[in-house]
Amino acid sequence: MYGSYDTSLVLLSVIISCLGVYATLGIADRMRALDNNPLTEKIWLSAGSLTLGTGIWAMHFIGMLAFTLKTAEDTSITVLYDLATTLCSVVPAILAGVIVVNIASRRTVNQKRLLFYGVLMGAGIGVMHYIGMMAMQSDKELIMLIDMTGFLVSVIVAAMLGITSLYANKVLSTDKYTRTKWAKIVSAITMGFAGAAMHYIAMSSTTFSLGNHSINDTDFLLNPQYLTLGISLAAFFIISLAIVVTVVDIRLEKAALSEQTSRTHTLAAIESIPNAFGLYDMQDNLIVCNNMYRNLMSTEHFKVKEGIHFKDLIQNLADNQLIFGTERGEEWIKDRLASHYNPKGDFIHHWKSDKWMQVSERRVWNVGTVAIHTDITELKHTEQELEQAMQKAQQAQLIAEQANTAKSAFLANMSHELRTPMNAIIGYSEMLLEEAEDLGQKDFIADLTKIRIAGKHLLDVINNILDISKIEAGKMEIYPENFDLTKAIHEIASTIQPLLDKKTNKLIIDIEDNIGTLYTDLTKVKQALFNLLSNANKFTDMGKINLTIYKIIDNGNGWILFSVKDTGIGMTAEQLDKVFEAFTQADNSTTRKYGGTGLGLTITKKFCNILGGSIEANSLVGQGSEFIIKLPTFYKKVTKKFMELEE
Amino acid sequence: MITILIVEDNEMNLDMLSRRLSRRGYEIITAMDGEKGIELAINHLPHLILMDMSLPIIDGWEATQKVKAHQATAHIPIIALTAHVMESDRQKALIAGCDDYDTKPIEIERLLGKIQALLKQ
Known part of the structure; x- marks a missing residue:
């Protein structure tokens, strides 16, 4: 007896095998991306193992369908499969799948482990193969002689290819998180071939012959066409499902990742604001804030973190009396909350640490409240200095004004006080001069004239001094x-x-x-x-x-x-x-x-x-x-x- | 005979000015405070008043206002005499109602000129 193969079915078997591996690697990728969630990890592991198992299993039976056993007279022998044994054969394939997923999902794998798992995987596929073979039945007793060398070669080849595949996968990965498309394809092809190679080498090392006994009819036997069709459909379904799920999951993860990215961007943005920034939701729980806000509002026993309620934050500020005004206690809290719920323009907090913060709160529809605290300490200090300087200047001006007024008053008084007696001196001397002239008292005239001239001179001096003083006092109109x-x-x-x-x-x-x-x-x-x-x-x-x-x-x-x-x-x-x-x-x-x-x-x-x-x-x-x-x-x-x- | 009322609290100046004006033929009546000055103005209706500004009881500015406010005396010309020489003092006197203004010490010829000019009107 000899066997012959239908080429297209062989090809199909290899493709199914490769696809199964490809889908499995996709699942392993998903697992790699997961972060320590045992349950989802187990689900993915099962799904991956199932996918690989059915893939290799399907490859096996398609390969068997491609195989036609003929007698020496060239008559084909009808081969049927025992259902129970067939179903059993899937178990080692799935176990091999567990090994593959396990290794492929690890971020790092050492050489020894790779070797060990490669051998186990090869063995798993081998066991599946021979159990599958055991399910073969014919109308006559079907005797299979297995050449031990061929058997060993098949297992070793499967293990070697498996190892190569896993190794290729590892080497071709750019980093420990992402697997390149090519790594996946090369891996899938080598591992797909590993299964197929094992199968066909094992087949070639098996000699079939028919015994004389009729077979027991009690077993439920399946026509290989139906069997293969069923298995292929199941495998195809599972593999497709695996690929779809993987793709969807990648999409979801990408979405999650982009959300994460945008959050990171937002955080970086609010962190770069030179002000303390806090965003509260409609229920007044803190959604996000920057470090400046956290440091400003936190105390030893009250750490600001996302989720805290605005009221608690305010209560803490009041309890610790951190801001001027907080000593008013409940009243301050009431006022502060009122301004928070119904913001009416900016206001200023003077912290007891001598920090001045301008508080600006805005209600954003459907979001909540944005709180921004701007440090205006420097501005305030400048303002205070300016105010002091202004006061000093005003004082100086006042003093100058007073001095000037005093000076003017002095000038006026001095002028008045000097002029009054001068009036008498000049007036009397002139009067006496007139009378002396009238009375013919010529002796007096010369002396009286001297008094009058001296008086006039003194008056000139007084007038001139007054003029100079007026000019110097800025009083000269x-x-x-x-x-x-x-x-x-x-x-x-x-x-x-x-x-x-x-x-x-x-x-x-x-x-x-x-x-x-x-x-x-x-x-x-x-x-x-x-x-x-x-x-x-x-x-x-x-x-x-x-x-x-x-x-x-x-x-x-x-x-x-x-x-x-x-x-x-x-x-x-x-x-x-x-x-x-x-x-x-x-x-x-x-x-x-x-x-x-x-x-x-x-x-x-x-x-x-x-x-x-x-x-x-x-x-x-x-x-x-x-x-x-x-x-x-x-x-x-x-x-x-x-x-x-x-x- | 022209009557001039001199209101001046400084005795020497009052004496000197009275005598000098008397010598020039004016009849002089004198008062040494603003209140008395107003009273004399009303009772004697002088032709002209020489009014010092710094006066006791009622100062010269107020006395001028009162004399000018009184129907019988409103027409009497008043020359302010003051030792205050600031421009603002001159303005203040004119605002109070004085017709002219002269500063001490008196320059007799200048004052006589002003008196005669006002009496001509």
Whole structure:
């Protein structure tokens, strides 16, 4: 007797075997991805073993279907299968499956174990094969002689291929979590071939012959066509199911993974916020928060973690009195909860650790409440410092104002107190002069005149000091007006004329053509020019005094220049240096000789300055002096802070 | 004869001014406080009043207001005389109702000019 094979069925058997392994490896992958859940692990293990078992089992019987046993006369022998034995044969296949799944699902496998399990697997398949063979029946007694060498070779080949397959699977895996598609395919093919190889080698080492005994009819026998069809369908169903389940499970896991990823992203995002962040659900349980929030709200005996209730958190803050206001106890809690349930804008928590946090809570529809605590400590400290500085500044300003008021009051009082007796001195001396003249008492007239002159001089000094004080206190009012310059100059000239006549001096006025008008304080300009002219007259005898007036443009602004030049006694460089300082007429004898208070030029300079201009002097001893006043043609108020405070 | 009422609390100034004006032919009546000044103004209806501002009982500003408010005396010109020389003092006097203003120490010619100018009106 000899056997022959139907090629297409052999091919089918190999494919079924490979598919079974492929599905099993898929299941092993799932198990690898699982994290220590014994129950699901067991379910997957069973499913994987069942898949591989039925796959190899189906391969075996398809292989048997492909095999036709013929007599020497070329007649086919009808082979039937015993149902019970056939069913039994699936058990070792499933056990082999357990081994494969077990190894394939491990993240790491050592060589020894790989070898051991490979041998066991080969043996399992072998046992299945021979039990399957035992189920064969024919109408005559079917005798099978098994060549031991062939048997051993078949088992060894199966074991070797199994080991190779598992090893390939391991080597081709990129890491211990994922198995590449190729690893799986190579593994599936080698292991599928392992089963098939075992089968066909074992078959080739088996010699069939028919005995003389008729077989016992009592057993329930199956026609191989039906048997194979059934087994194939079952295997196909199981394998398909395994693949579908695996794919679905991968999908689910991917979904879970993406959820995990998005959660990780969210956590990273809220962790990167520079504020304390907490998100509460509609029931006010904490869904998520960042470390800053956790650290801010946690205390030694109350650790903030997901799931805690907002009320508990607030209660803990109140119990530990961590925030200013918490000493109000229940009332604080009530207020705090009210602001939480019905947020009305941001508010500030001043922590007793001297931290200032701005609390911003927002109700988000269908989600809950977002709480953000921003650290504004630095801002608060700056604010406090600023406030202190402001207070200091205000105090300083107040003191300055008071000082100024006191100064003004002093000036007014001093002026009043000095003028009242001066009034009597000058008034009585003048009255006595009148009476002495009336009575012809000429002896008294000279002395009374001295008293009157001294009194007038003292009054001038007082007036000048008062003027200087007023300017220095910022109390000197300025009344700017438009006036015709030529007209004003002629008025000044006629005022000074009697003085000029006394000293036989000649005033030469030179005004630029079309000089036009000025906008400034006329009285002060007149007083300044009068001072310069009377000074020039004072120090000049029978000479010339030139008053020259012209306009210039400087830095885009219009200026008027008044030059008063005399041919008098002049000044030394030292005298010139101090000419604008108070009480510094060349020396005391000058005052005696020429009169004056020694304050005229000081006041003139101050007037020029408050009108926005300047004055300078040139002089040569014995040749004369020149004073030049430079004023803006249009007076603009200079805003000096303390000047405004005066009023 | 022109009558001038001088209201001044400083005895020396009052004496001096009275004598100097008398010498120029004015009839002088004097008061040393604001209250008395108002009373004399109403009773004697002088042609002009020289009013010091810092006065006891009723100060010069108030006395000026009262004189100017009184029907019989409202027409009498008043010259404020003060040793206060600040610009604000001048304004204050004019606001109170004074017709003119002069500062102490008195410059007799200047004051006479102001008196004559007001009497002409």
